[in-house]
Amino acid sequence: MTPYGNIIFFIIIGILLMPTMILGLREKSAKGYNIFISIIVLALIFGNSLNGSISLILFTVFQLILIIAYQKYRLQQNSSFVFVIAVLLSVLPLGLVKILPILGLQHLFGFLGISYITFKSVQMILETRDGLMKDKISTVELAYFLLFFPTVSSGPIDRWRRFYKDMHSVPSSQDYQKLLLSGINYIFIGFLYKFILAYLIYNYALIFLPNHTYNYLTPFQGQIAYMYMYSFYLFFDFAGYSAFAVGVSRMMGIQTPINFNRPFSSRNIKDFWNRWHMSLSFWFRDYVYMRFVFWMTKKKWIQNKYAISYIGFFLLFFLMGIWHGLEWHFVVYGLYHALLIISFDKFERWNKKHKFWPKNKWTHAIGVFITFNTVCFGFYIFSGTLF
Template sequence: MVFSSIAFLGLFLPITLAAYFLTPRPWRNFTLALASIVFYAWGEPRFLILMIVSIGVNFRLAISIDRAKNRLRMVGWGVAINLFILGVFKYAAFIVGNLNAILSPFGVAPLVLRPLPLPIGISFYTFHAISYLVDIYRRNARPNRSIVDYCLYITLFPQLVAGPIIRYKDIQSQLRARVARLDDVSAGALRFTMGLAKKVLIANQLAIVADAGFSVPTGELSASVAWFSLLCYTLQIYFDFSGYSDMAIGLARMFGFRFPENFNYPYAAESMQDFWRRWHISLSTWFRDYVYIPLGGNKDGARRTLRNLWIVFLLTGFWHGATWNFLLWGAAHGTFLTLEKIVPSNVVSRSGVWRWARHGYVVLAFMLTWVLFRSDTTAHALNYFGALVGMPTATEPSVTVSMLFSTHLGWLIPTAVVLAAGFYPWALERFAPVRNWLLARNVDGFVAAAFVAPALIFAAMSIALGQYNPFIYFRF
């Protein structure tokens, strides 16, 4: 079940909200956990047992870690168990395939492994479980003695299948006690609607062009179509995933949870380091706190700092998928960050011209790396890079920009660019006096609803027409 579906909007969400607020307060966590399990089972019933077993094992492990004399060994076993389960389902086929490629020239019979389907959300709930165990080991949190509360932390449906990655220590007090007032429900509904509009009205429309461009056969893709499709994909992935994050944050707010922000206008970044402070914040900070800093961070000299950085970004790429494309995507980001650390910051002028130049470099850098992220294979990515520079020349392109372009895209793309660049916070700052005037008269909610209502109506119409496109991050 996805948030942008009739089943979720017309059935699951209204019933869950009604059941939650009709349930006596001491039992609300149970109601919400049960609803979250139903939410997961709706789309992945065959892997429900796997998730429940993972919850039970990690619940007991956390208590054992808290009591153990050799806590380091216990947390090591806990992390290893979680990574093993993730590895079996997500990485086993990749590892076996590459071993066969290496050993076959030596006459070694190939290993045969039946491909396993990837359970939805396993990368996210595994990282939730690992951070929980490590925080118990570090004494940053106490183990939860209520299996219901811990189950809710793992299964809470707004973040279950595609994040953001929420640390237990950040919401442990909210699991014990929280209040969802009418203001929370209305604010959450507005935030959810904004995310729904991002997904349905922007990302899904841009996906049509992006999918068309990345599907053109080798030799038939012109440079103009390649760049146009890449622009659309660059905007699509931002509005798709930030839209999902907005919906998750809004849904959680309806039930009294306060999730941290996951995106902060990354396309407005002035360096790749700044980009990663703004893009998928919950994932980048997870790797910072549980991989980069334990490896030594930037405390042991430049060489080890770069080593730690490369480990983190190779793992970040591999976390997204078990293909060489994702590893190369992580390596590309590692390369840009390495260059930024090597080149002293005072070498680059701080003038306005240079600031725009730096921003242009960042935009070009992340756009090019999205080719690796979107392409099906490494060969596909290389061919696409070739098309971007006009090699080889497509003498008879099967798709042209005029075939992909429409009047609708003529206003949608500029709007998406402006919104992705941070127009909304800029407008809030410039019109702060007006906003304060509305707040003083308690009419700001009505004004916000007046802007959001049309987006909700058009999004609902699009969903009703069956224009469905799953969230990109569902496959991770």
């Protein structure tokens, strides 16, 4: 069963969550019950494929052993070599999933959501390395975090310490009512985005573009129309899914972070990446870019701090690109955004000196217009239609 794919899924979730809501309104902990229904929902999602079910179980056991073993090791020692090996082992299954099909080979760990579980696992290892995971972690709670069913297939990507706090908090009846109403509101937003707006854009515009353009559009105009329609479809479809995940999470007492915050109103490309797929962009920022910059600064292999920052941007967006896939359009999409954000950073530093671009409502509007169009062209690259 596909998560949030049809009304049957929502009916099942609604029935299963009724005891959760009753416990929440009565100021009782629902953690144990939520873990129980997570197993049920995961069985519904992955149960139709024996290979997928076995892959999920083996992969999860592998990640649990790796995280717990590294945590025990970190309490005694702190070798950089062991840390790197632990991270590489954690991402190895995901790497095989991406690389082996290109080589025409089969892989074992092929199931929905492997990327997002891997992000959580790597995060646990990195934060253990930083000394932020000193307390013993329950294996059951760690598995619950990795396999939290509302977000297991496509995020948003939560952080362990934030998730752990919510998991062990019992809100008052009034606070839970607010969470419940907020969750229901997000679910309705998800229905509007995914099942109405994304559906209409896809079925009444996108499928006719660009190869089968309307009679009154030239091929070039068809490509332009496709670029904008695909951008809106991508947003409403993914933002709708994310709204579902956030809504169901809040009904379970977990305040999963939102993924989108009006990204098409961004005033520049940096602002866009603070609004689009936020949990993913913040993950790469914190665990790839910031660590790379810190490491390069510490080693002093490059003296120019801007050069270090720009190399870090290329690394960050290159990895974000190939995370979607190893096809050329994903690689180019990542490098395109790296160039955009580096170019904007150069412009921003130049403007601080020369005061060419003042801050007012007109420059803000122009900035939104430019950002929107450059972002849409990026999604056009992402779609693979350009290649």
